[in-house]
Amino acid sequence: MMDTNPRLTLDPVQMTALGDDAVRAVVDHYISLPDRPIGATSTATELGDILHEPLPAQGDDPHKVLDVVRERVLSQIVAQDHPRYFATVPSASNFVAVVADTLASGFNVFAGNWAEGSGPAAVELAALRWLREMCGLPEGGGLFTTGGSMANLTALATARYNRLGDRGLARGTLYVTEQSHSCFIRSARILGMEPEQLRMVPTREDLTMDVAALREMLRADRAEGWRPFCVVANVGTTRTAAVDPLPELARVCREEEIWLHGDGAFGAAAAIIPEGRRALSGIEELDSLSIDPHKWWFQPFEIGGLLVKDARTLRDTYRVVPDYLADLDADENEINFYDHGIQLTRSFRALKLWMSLKTFGADSFRAAVDGAFRRAERLAGRIVAEPGWRVETGPQLATLTFRYTGGSPGGEGGTEALNEVNRAIADHTMASNRIGLHTTAVHGRTVLRICMINPRTTAQDEDALLDVLREAVRAVVPAERQGA
CATH class of the missing domain: 1.20.1340 (dopa decarboxylase, N-terminal domain)
Incomplete structure (x- = not known):
């Protein structure tokens, strides 16, 4: 039938x-x-x-x-907007943005060109201008993407075309650190790079890029006929929120005529407050910057963004006008966003950030970011006061890593033994289903990591975190070693 x-x-x-x-x-x-x-799985x-x-x-x-x-x-699902979810980088979301997504989907908005979506294009341009203002960036261009990975891929493809031109990637080299997000390895593969074209620059003790080592690598690579085209600066790493020395890297890249891209998918949002702006000193000198409003600017998935110093670089890289789109070609003031990135068919992602800022105001966003800084500082002090616990990094950009040592700063019992203990504590914590928390590694040591950016997290949620950690220690650490 x-x-x-x-x-x-x-x-x-x-x-x-x-x-x-x-x-x-x-x-x-x-x-x-x-x-x-x-949550549940x-x-x-x-x-x-x-x-x-x-x-x-x-x-x-x-x-x-x-x-x-x-x-x-x-x-x-595991609720990444839960006030006690501290793993990865939480996505707190907000209801106004949910309504915006509903409208964008319900009206089936095509946000690819001006002729078929002039209102959405105007909103996207306005939201991008607000993003630049909040990050302390000069006038330029950009577009919204699905997330940070797509923003970073778009930036690398733009850097490749604008520094290497039509000659392609032959002998081109890209510079990251082992602290950089894994999406750069994937992006290099997508761009057709060979493994030896992706350079891993050493890091310093604070896990930031060693600028002296970068200079030496660039010198040696040029002497061997390589063509450096892009350096990726971490603007708040996923592991520890480390920020690479942006002013020094900008100076090197200017001298070497290399594109400097900043991966700020998580950390760039902190620039909205003075304390965060100081931590991100030099961000205004980047050629491009990725940012994820679905992280620290409280939007539901998916919305990432790419901001560039010169809007023409995007258009030069991506603009293609086939005959079936010739009637829809636009001038530079009436932007076709499919001329500025990888996607032709694009959803109206800008609406949710625009409506959120219009509804709550930038001052509310500033207060939420500042509150995250204060929560992380308070929690770091409380963890240090717990018997047997030590903070390893931070708090930086509302992120800290910490480790159970059994009260021994020197790590009695061996690094791997303590690594196993900390992994077991993390497993027990996650199994409680009351706290979302993951591990990472700092200088070969397994550490617990928390990111405190959800504005709905309360002091009671912090109490719950400490209670669960105490329970985990009692469950996995022999009584004679607890807090020894």
Whole structure:
């Protein structure tokens, strides 16, 4: 039997009722988060009814479908907007941005060119200008992307074209550190680079790029016929929030005529407050900067951004006008964003950041970022006061790493033994489902890492973190070693 609703529509009453139910589910999510576990993950076997469900030939009541989504799909996630989720880089989100995403999706906005989306293009240009202002950057260009990885790939492709031109990547070299995000390895592969064209610059004790070592690598590479085209500066690493020496790197790159890209996917948002701006000194000298508003500027997934000093570099790299788009070509004041990046079909990501800033104001964002700094400082002091614990790095950009040493600053029992203890503590903490926390490595030592950027995190949530850590120590460390 053929579908009786070939137009794929619901009537207005059905649409309103379904929309009301969906919005109510989102509101319930926000309200109940503090009292709920961090999340849940099922095995492939447990989700077999979804994984192996046959293609439905006939439709069902949309409210029943929504119930399945709530009960079987959205119940099986780790809530990165939970106030006690401190792992990775949390995505706190906000309801106004959720509404904006609903509007952008509901109106099926194509945000690729001016002719078919002049209002959305104007909003994107305004939001990008606000981003530059909040980061302390001069006038320039940019665009919104899916996230930091796509922003970084777009930046590297732009740097390659603008420094190497049509000659391509032959003998071109890219410079990162082992602290850089893994997306740069992936980006180098996508660009067609050979492994030897990706250079790992040594880091100093503070895990920032060794500028003297970079200078020597550039000198040696040029002598061997390599063509350095881009240096990636970390503007807040994922591991420890380390910030590379931006003024020194800018000086080197100017002298060497190399593109300087800053990976600020996480850390650049801190520039909105004076303390963060000081930590990111030199950010205004970058040729390009990636930033992820779905991290520290409280937007739901997905929204990343790329800001460039010279807007022409994007257009020079990406603009292609096939005959089927010739009628839609625009002048420089009426930007076609598909001329400035990889995607032709683009969703209206800018709307959620624009509506959030219009609704709450930049001062609210500043207060939220400043609050994250203060929470991290307070928590670092509380961790140091706990028997057997030591802070390893930070707090920097609201991020710190710490480690259980059994009270021995020298790490009695051997590094690997203590690494195993800290991994076990992290496993126990995550298994509690009350705290989201992961490990990382600092100078070969396994450490616990927390990122305190969710503005809905309270002092009670910090208390819960410490309670769970104490429970984990009691569970995995012999009594005679606890706090020794």
